[in-house]
Amino acid sequence: MEWLTRLMLPAQGSVFAGEIDTIYMALFWLSVVLFLGIAIPAVYFAWRYRYKPGRVTPHVTHNTVLEIIWSVLPLLLCVGIFFWGLKGWMEYAVAPGEAMEVQVTARKWNWAFEYPDGSRDAGTLHVPVNKPVKMIMTSEDVIHDFFVPDMRVKHDIIPGRYTEVWFTPTVLGKHVVTCAEYCGKGHSDMRATLIVESQADFDNYLATGGTEWEDYKTHMADWGKIQWERKGCNSCHTLDGTRSKGPSWKGIWHKMEKMRDGSVVLVDEPYIKESENMPQAKIVDGFEPIMPTFQGLIKPHDFEGIVALIQSLQ
Ligand code: HEC
Ligand SMILES: [Cu+2]
The missing domain is CATH 1.10.760.10 (Cytochrome c-like domain)
Structure with missing residues (x-):
């Protein structure tokens, strides 16, 4: 079923992408099973007990065993799903202490990033591979939302307040950053590129303050x-x-x-x-x-x- 996961979800670019996909696909299959388990009998019963002249419907008031089963089973399922989600949420709510901090400023309609050494960039976010990074985000105008599908992170950005999100990228290359909160006319253009690179490339990037190394030299x-x-x-x-x-x-x-x-x-x-x-x-x-x-x-x-x-x- 791996192919179906790949078909339905974006590439897995971070450490917790796999875990999030597992819970997502589990919920998906659970929904498929429940949907079929309800829809098929419903259609069947509609046909099986259809109107026939002279057929009288028996008078059934209740069925205790059945009612207990259909109350307790969903309850257990929901509680199970809740704790599964809670476990993941707890793990990802707080960034590890050594995470690199990047200040993210969202505004209509672009992104600005500032690194710990004061280097800044707009529109591209560079991060070293396999190291946790923490975004400390705020907005200059309306509510935006930092969404990196490949990293499986998505978090609101609120004017006058700081929100945080973190991830550990594992896949080198470019990934899409987009705004996931409708913020006006230019919302669909509010995109940035996340570039995951080796520590050496990242250090070069910081050293040149956002220009390409060759470019910088000249x-x-x-x-x-x-x-x-x-x-x-x-x-x-x-x-x-x-x-x-x-x-x-x-x-x-x-x-x-x-x-x-x-x-x-x-x-x-x-x-x-x-x-x-x-x-x-x-x-x-x-x-x-x-x-x-x-x-x-x-x-x-x-x-x-x-x-x-x-x-x-x-
Ligand atoms: C508040 C004003 C002020 C700022 C800001 C300032 N300087 Fe200066 N700088 C001066 C003054 C006044 C002199 C001349 C007196 C002296 O030598 O201290 C000077 C002298 C110099 C000299 C020697 C120039 C010569 O003709 O010999 C250099 C080089 C220099 N500054 C570099 C810098 C750099 C680099 C920065 C920014 C990172 C900077 N300065 C920021 C006021 C300033
Ligand atoms: Cu936005």
Whole structure:
């Protein structure tokens, strides 16, 4: 009957997909048996006891044995199904502690994902294979619903509140994420792609903040510009030579920069690194020592991008 399961249900992409399918198919077969067990006798009896002139229906009031059977059996069945479902629900209600947390923001009509390291993406959700992931979800407008059929997870997302869902993906490749709560005109377009990949690919993905690795290597300066905006360097540094609260980055690469104390420093990678981590160590002549430290806030690849950006501004 495995083929029928495959015909009726989407691919099994997570650890608990198999278990959910088992209970689903069990309920399906139970329904088939009950349906046939009721419908066939009903049709048969309608024919067998059809109207015939002169036939008198005997007067039957009740049948205690039969009534007990048809009350107690369904009761036991329902209680059994309840506890079977409850067991699964308990297992999947709470994510394991080591699960990676992804912040999901749903809005009319797209999805935004944010990873523990601050990387963000819209429309694609990357997760490493065989590791539990936990979605912490909220909505910016109306009620949406995070539904990944292959993972057998589906959960409402409510504005002003956080809801959670977790799963452990087991199948590499692309899976569909869709909204399962009618949320207006664009509801049917509200889709995203879940990409399950190896830990190494996932690490690369995070390292490049959502761009392809090859892409990133050739567009490092673009990545630097994104960091310049995201990390707030743009509030004090311009890229076009205009003086702001800090020196513009245009033309500073490999320049001999004059410091407040009269010394002269070559603007190279170590100097940029020092400016980022210990901005007070050397103060550029003519500027105030107001730059905050970014120690620990700029990942190595973000730094590479910033350096590439500064190099590109000749
Ligand atoms: C609050 C304003 C402010 C922000 C935000 C800021 N800086 Fe600065 N930065 C300055 C000032 C002022 C100077 C010059 C004085 C000094 O050397 O500390 C400076 C100097 C520098 C220098 C040396 C420039 C030169 O011409 O020698 C580098 C490199 C630099 N900042 C990088 C960054 C990076 C990277 C970021 C963002 C991650 C950043 N800054 C964010 C104010 C800021
Ligand atoms: Cu929606």
